[in-house]
Amino acid sequence: MNSNHIKELLDSVQRGVTTVDEALEHLRHFPSQDLDCAQVDHHRELRQGMPEVIFGAGKSVEQIVRIMGAMADKGTNILVTRLAADKAHEVLAVFPAASYHGEARCLTLEHHPLEQRGKGEILVVSAGTSDIPVASEALVTAGFLGNRTSHVYDVGVAGIHRLLARREQLAAAAVIIVVAGMEGALPSVVGGLVDKPVIAVPTSVGYGASFGGIAALLGMLNSCASGVTVVNIDNGFGAACAASLINRV
Numbered sequence: 001m002n003s004n005h006i007k008e009l010l011d012s013v014q015r016g017v018t019t020v021d022e023a024l025e026h027l028r029h030f031p032s033q034d035l036d037c038a039q040v041d042h043h044r045e046l047r048q049g050m051p052e053v054i055f056g057a058g059k060s061v062e063q064i065v066r067i068m069g070a071m072a073d074k075g076t077n078i079l080v081t082r083l084a085a086d087k088a089h090e091v092l093a094v095f096p097a098a099s100y101h102g103e104a105r106c107l108t109l110e111h112h113p114l115e116q117r118g119k120g121e122i123l124v125v126s127a128g129t130s131d132i133p134v135a136s137e138a139l140v141t142a143g144f145l146g147n148r149t150s151h152v153y154d155v156g157v158a159g160i161h162r163l164l165a166r167r168e169q170l171a172a173a174a175v176i177i178v179v180a181g182m183e184g185a186l187p188s189v190v191g192g193l194v195d196k197p198v199i200a201v202p203t204s205v206g207y208g209a210s211f212g213g214i215a216a217l218l219g220m221l222n223s224c225a226s227g228v229t230v231v232n233i234d235n236g237f238g239a240a241c242a243a244s245l246i247n248r249v
Contacts, residue, residue, distance in 0.1 A: 002211030008045065021111055037063045049117075049248070050145055050241065051076050054241050056107070061090045065129060067093060068109065077199045078109040078181065079144045081137060099118050104136035104236075118147035118247035120174025122240070125154030125163075127180035130205045135146025135179040137236030138201065138243075144179075144246040157185045170194050175243040181205025184216025197246050200230045201237045 012084035033040040047052040054067055064080060064087070071078050083091070087098040088107055098109040115229070122142045126135040133154055140148045150173075155163040163170075163186075170176065170193060178187040179201040189202035200223070202216035209215060213233035220230045231238045 003068070004140045006041040012214040035066050035070060038067050039168045040067055041162070042071075042074050049243070052080075053141075053237070054078070054080040055079045056087065056105075061087050062208060064091055065094050072109065072111065075111045077111055077114065077144070078107075079141065081105070081141070083107050084147055100154070101136065103133060104140040105133065106137060106140045108140065114144065116148070117145070118244065119249075120247055121172065122170065122175050122177065122243045122247055123172075123173035124149065124151040124157060124177045125179065126151070126153045126178065127178075127182070127186040128205065129154050131179045131181055131203050134197065134201060134203045134234050134236040135177075138177050138179065138240040139236075141237050141240035142244055144214035145200050145240065146245055147247055154193070155186075156182075157189060160189065163189065167193065170196075174248050177201060177236075177239045179203060179239075180220075181216050182207075182210060187202050187220050187228050188225045189232075190229040191223060196245075197225075198225070198228045199243055200228050201236055202230070202233050204234055238240065 013020060033042060041052045054064060056064060061216065068078055083106055085102060091107060092098055092100060095109055098107050103107045124139045126132055127195035135153065139149055139151055139242050152166050152169060155166060170190065173196055175197050176190060176194060177199045178190050180186040182204050182205065187198055191198045200220040202213045202220055205212035206215065217233055
């Protein structure tokens with residue numbers, strides 16, 4: 001339930017279309033609803049500007065369906081992240097209007113048109129093709145949160161000319177999310193080229209000494225480029241949330 005829903009409900013009561021008891025019924029599970037397996041935070045969009053998002057990994061299909069059902073009853077747009085394809089297939093059988101974004105491992109269900117709240121464009125850049133799953137998670141999330149998005153994939157430092165050929169696209173973005181594994185050098189390079197906020201996402205892609213993304217994480221944290229902020233390993237979702245908040249200012 002977002003601010004528009006609350007305003008519509010209050011206006012309906014004021015005009016006598018909805019009774020106080022009917023309005024109370026609408027708000028009965030506000031701000032949260034106890035499903036036993038989860039406490040659904042219906043108040044989050046009103047409080048934070050973005051609805052609760054379902055983290056699919058570790059949840060059963062039954063739990064995901066129950067949480068989605070509670071959110072759907074309130075007319076909330078739904079995003080499920082880290083959802084495996086086999087689970088997504090079962091969820092789609094219950095919610096056929098939903099869409100599964102396989103590359104991003106995300107599922108979305110829109111009950112109302114996405115409100116465009118971003119003032120500029122969020123650009124998602126990946127160093128390698130192997131980083132695309134995390135980059136796609138960021139891309140889907142940023143779009144779901146009401147931002148214009150675009151992407152540039154496979155422009156890592158092993159062939160820096162590929163990135164430099166996209167200078168105009170980098171300069172046009174309001175916020176840039178840079179996703180990289182291996183040594184994690186790309187965010188520093190991008191940060192040295194633009195005057196925009198750069199959000200770095202280390203990925204677990206790499207050989208043994210990358211230590212599952214720790215090498216990239218440390219490299220990004222030690223970036224000498226000013227204006228680079230770093231999120232956790234493989235956290236495309238978190239990067240998109242931060243970029244979305246920046247893009248609304």
